[in-house]
Amino acid sequence: MTLVGRDLVSVFDLSNGEIEAIFALADEMAQHVRSKLDIAGGKLMATIFYEPSTRTRLSFEAAMLRLGGDVLSCPEVTSTSVAKGETVADTVRIIESYADVIVMRHPLEGSARVAADYASVPVINAGDGAHEHPTQTLLDLYTIRQEKGRIEGVWVALVGDLKHARTAHSLAYGLARFGAKIACVAPQGLELPREITDRIRERYNAVTYEYRSLDEMVADPELVRSRKVADPEEQLELTSNAISLFDALYVTRVQRERFTAAEQFEAARNSYAITADMLSRARPDALVMHPLPRVDELHYDIDADPRAAYFRQAAYGLPIRMALVAAMLGLREIKVRRGADEPERRPAKKTTVDHVTCSNPRCVTTQERYLPALFEPVGATGRKLRCVYCERITKVSQEASA
Amino acid sequence: MTLVGRDLVSVFDLSNGEIEAIFALADEMAQHVRSKLDIAGGKLMATIFYEPSTRTRLSFEAAMLRLGGDVLSCPEVTSTSVAKGETVADTVRIIESYADVIVMRHPLEGSARVAADYASVPVINAGDGAHEHPTQTLLDLYTIRQEKGRIEGVWVALVGDLKHARTAHSLAYGLARFGAKIACVAPQGLELPREITDRIRERYNAVTYEYRSLDEMVADPELVRSRKVADPEEQLELTSNAISLFDALYVTRVQRERFTAAEQFEAARNSYAITADMLSRARPDALVMHPLPRVDELHYDIDADPRAAYFRQAAYGLPIRMALVAAMLGLREIKVRRGADEPERRPAKKTTVDHVTCSNPRCVTTQERYLPALFEPVGATGRKLRCVYCERITKVSQEASA
């Protein structure tokens, strides 16, 4: 299996072996983040951003330029073009004439799949609403691999609003796929969705601990026992302070708009923030990670701590994106272990159901009317349909599914 | 005659021989749309867009990068700069220090001529309001030449709102110059302006048929007879269905804001849309063209038909723009046939008339006060004045012209 000419819409489009091969290639690319590798001469990347994102866009553009290619930059596809009614399908079929790879960010969920379906050149999803942002997940995993030496067996705490944080969802799956252990620390109502924890348990047999707060986690003896450490001294330390269990804390923003009461927000904001005091109780080799931008959840006084890994994490985005682009454009061959090239997810059997449209109001199918309502049936009843674009479930009544 | 150092404000700035030479150079460039030709090393193009246009801008930038040059990109010259009061004349006199060629889009009619007048480097008009967009016309003509093998004698139907569609106006002239046959299919009130059809008939002796709807055109026996086909079978087919007469259908958008009543708009929208059913009656080698973006006037279900040429048409913009830039920067010599280098339009005799200003409210002279009101007298009476910037006619009363 090769990545040449393929799209990257979701991290599930890649097998574990392919991800490992991208990581190995990123190791090589990391030697060239301050010079021009010059393997992409004559290749053009178009960055088509329907929502501005300075960091993500610049990271992709820097990757292409470091590879020796050139960039067509659309920092913000404006309302004007949208008002004229150009669809994603039409846009990518024009851009494909000019560019060899398209990097797209779009506010509608599933839009990246549409772009990939219609474009004849590779499409990389740089974020499609709350759906996927696969290169963020790759760089998150790569950060752990680089800084901890491995992903398998690493203990990771996901902290903050785990209901809405797209990056936390994707990372949770990614960690489970590679055998990491996960604890979830989230305010009431903002937990990791049940659908995700169920799938992780069933599909990957991975443990996900759940806590209401960092304090609650710290005090949990069961969590500590599960570590099953042989060294009595470490056991003792763990018993008194579970935060020292974790190899990495992955913190996400708690957003004001998710709360109805201001006091609730203030309480949540404070109890999920990483302070110098809290960090003093963490492992000396723990990582503090964050997809950035942060607001208050990471205090500035921890920035100088070597465990504050979030800027290094952002920096890993460059070799990861260089590796990905190089592989997709066929500039470097990736070597996938034999037997490790099974894609995580096979192409779905697509079907339409009379009069049924996707129930997700943020789905690209709600705006782009030329798209059929295509579903993948989930389960045996035939009453749960997964939209092939946004991947949200639409439930149909007995009559409709009959 | 050479294109080196010249501007392209209007397609009339070019002779037929020059256009043919650009097409011949585009044929060469078409071999390099997926690689770097590397003849423009060290040259800079500035794309100065006062109105955003993702496709047009990216097409020019891709052309420059494929030629091996570099790009200074202004995706949207914002209201801030305009608020500070910088004029087109001043802007281009600064940008000319940084760039070797300026590509400009501006909402005011005639602004491109101003830029060309003041800049010491070549200026390419990428659209100045409703006035001109010459590279669109070049790529439209090139599409027909490439796909039909020639322009002379080709039958083209222009369909949709022909009153407001700048691209249709310019194409009509372009087709006439190269000897194509034209039919116009437009709703009442949205016909090709009389001024244009008159000029085409007088200057180029070209036929323009006019119809109210596609259905009306299809049923017209006179149109069919004019084809004068020798083959009886084809004659029979034409008689029953005039749409099969045409080598190309050039469709433009019918915009809601042009209609006072919603029902009229709905009726027009439907009767000027190209459907799969209509296409089934067209010639097997017909082209469906469109300047894009489309709304409803091209159904998505015809996209897969090989006659749907609109994405190929957009793609032809790349070799055309590569050829143009290469010729204007002197990177490639264009070879114009002897005797074919007469410009279509000679520089006008410019004059001012006391107290007379251009009556076009969208003319650049209404906003940029340093510009004199310069006119070219039209006709013998001296009462019709063509603005040298926006090229609209201002009529003066007897007293003023006296």
Added chain:
Amino acid sequence: MTLVGRDLVSVFDLSNGEIEAIFALADEMAQHVRSKLDIAGGKLMATIFYEPSTRTRLSFEAAMLRLGGDVLSCPEVTSTSVAKGETVADTVRIIESYADVIVMRHPLEGSARVAADYASVPVINAGDGAHEHPTQTLLDLYTIRQEKGRIEGVWVALVGDLKHARTAHSLAYGLARFGAKIACVAPQGLELPREITDRIRERYNAVTYEYRSLDEMVADPELVRSRKVADPEEQLELTSNAISLFDALYVTRVQRERFTAAEQFEAARNSYAITADMLSRARPDALVMHPLPRVDELHYDIDADPRAAYFRQAAYGLPIRMALVAAMLGLREIKVRRGADEPERRPAKKTTVDHVTCSNPRCVTTQERYLPALFEPVGATGRKLRCVYCERITKVSQEASA
């Protein structure tokens, strides 16, 4: 002393010898403004503009591309990112992973110093509110040096709103440092701030004449006498017309919003505008300079006069920025005269004072809360504190400073 790896926040960060060395390097760069020098291959510049500025941004980008480097362009860091709360400190710590040099424009005063403090790669201030815009000053001085052959002893009149014009403030200091003579011509209430004229007199022993209007200046016999010309003919000419004294007129905009009454504005606008008539009385080798954009203060009919130097002045920005970037990235060594490498200003002794914050409402510390309120004590009383970011003075009451 070398410029490699250093930041440029203020022109005071550079010694006179360093500025002269940059000018010498700019002389070399001026040979390459129409070609690619190709010494920056593999280097990336990020242009991060929180306020749009087409000219400044393009000038930096052109400089980098002419040097053979590549550019990551952020024409307008949008409100979206700011709304998400990303600080300057965080932004530059991410961008530094992608780029080798950061060029930043930001509306808050002192923001460039923050960027320089936090970024590990060189930062060039492209304007931080009303604080500094050092490359404008460098190109202003370079223009005089190129066109008059020297700066020392040159007579320069600063004309217009000298209170708010950042460029006039920085240029006044720069002229004084290099021994030029300065006259200030400004409407009442819009004079060069007393703090600046005091500092110029005390620190540089430089003369600054002050006039209310160009007419007043022209009629001043004292000014004329001060020129002490030996040639009786020139003496005579000067006596009748002081404007012929000046080697350069540096004109700035008089903005409507600075006046409470419309008539006052109209009067000021007219009396500080350079007209063809006024220019007819200036020296035949005088320069008319302007930071641009202009509004009405330079009439368009003087553009063709060879003394109208403002477009050449803008063009000098290219070699200056090429030289600066080449020196800061270590692509070219700059040669500073022995003994001339003393920085104009040494790093301040930074201190905090309990409960005292910067009183400048446009200071970056008012928005970016992670920043300490750092001051440099000014004078002996300890009651005047200069903010180390925006450099504005905050006065503290006796209690606070005690």
